[in-house]
Amino acid sequence: MKNTAVFLILLTINLIQIKSQDWAIKQLENSPRHQENITVSYGDESISCFLVYPEVSEKAPVIILIHENRGLNDWARSMADQVAAMGYIVIAPDFLTGKAPNGGNTPDFENSDAARSAIYELSPQLITNDLKAVVSYAKKIPASNGEVAVMGFCWGGSQTFRFATNTDEVEAFFVFYGTGPKDPADYKDISAPVYGFYGGNDNRVNSTIDMSKEIMNEYNKTYKPEIYKGAGHGFMRAGQAPDASPENAQARKEALSRLKKLLEEI
Template sequence: MKYLIITISLLFVSQTLFAQDFALEQLEDSPRHHEWVEVSDGDRTIHNFVVYPEVSEDAMAVIVIHENRGLTDWVRSFADQLAAEGYIAIAPDLLSDFDEEHQKTSDFESSDAARNALYELDQDQITQDLKAVQDYVTQLPAANGNVVVAGFCWGGSQTFRYATNADGLSAALVFYGSAPTDGEQISQISTPVYGFYGGNDQRINSTIPETSELMREYDKEYIYNIYEGAGHGYMRTGDAPDASQLNKTARDSSWEWIRGILSDLDE
């Protein structure tokens, strides 16, 4: 496996089609080191946004799996927020190498087009891309070898699915994503799974009882919180300056739990 690392300044031209001004402002004000990294796996090239923490020791890494609009500015800003907590964050663009005209999320003409393309992806390809990214980030000189995966919406579902395929994960953080319903898949999970859900998201929350039962049946660790009054996507919407109080409260409470989980894993 070969890696090509491209370091780009903080003033990297934004992914304009999917710009979120508050997220861009946060990225531009960040003192942390940002890189765009290409990870090659076979004949595929996966584009990744990497943020390093300002710490004096090797750090745990977190793979951040984006929502169903691809690698947006907010996902990059979340990666930066993780780095602010002391962790290496890597956010792969799973629309990488989609076709000759679309090599990354920002090549799509609209967020709807990016979303439509995302649902055409082969699930095994997604798994292989994530494994390549995990292998890359595990081997970084500044990393301590411990890796967590976290994802939102579509990325939350992919996080749960990746936990059924991956080895060596310290934890999986699933934000408002559904779980596999196949017991054989669930039986392959070897890491704790933490679920973060908004109370006003019954489309996802209606799946929690079955997920909980399956995880219990196969003796897997599954702990979740439901934040009352918060909607689907509250980690992003709660981050915005005009966030509703319920989404903001859910987002802030989730961050408290994230810090606790990662701190316990890092001891």
């Protein structure tokens, strides 16, 4: 009986997680934009990516979108499509490529908790190498104008800030509720503006902002964080859900407006 009860609880959790992203799937299915799955290869490595093209008449910048700590799920793909709607080519790498059972990707994990566990086993150097390969690929897309920006959410926000210390090939970085590097020396190599988006009720992350601001100022780097009152961690996802709190929904609206304006400056 005990094992049966545990199974039912896990099944219920999985069903809730699946149902919670039904709206993201519908958004993707109703999108008029061209979407495709690609593989970016380099050396002996490769990474699967979700690629979305905007409906525009001219070459466009490319935005690399880094997913949360649950992998390239339906919401991350949905967010990629929404950014493409602003007029940008978007590539969303799946950093769990080949890490699921039997060499699968994010969708092949038993549940999102298993995907999250695998995320934190990734090598920082592999993540950097993957991102550099995707940047190189992005610049060569025929429909691209050669300019690249990077954005990320939660775990992806932290990886965005970290990647800013490892490349000079990117025009701007957009960090959504992610922490900055812990080592002050890492900041000196940042060569492009970093824009932060944070929820007011997310002190775990927000407690790191002042240190990042101080160090960025010392190195004469551009770092512009914005805190959205009353919003929680993950408000870009939570604020899109049908049952979103007013604070998360408003924060998401304001953050999208700010993001759109900043992207236009690339």
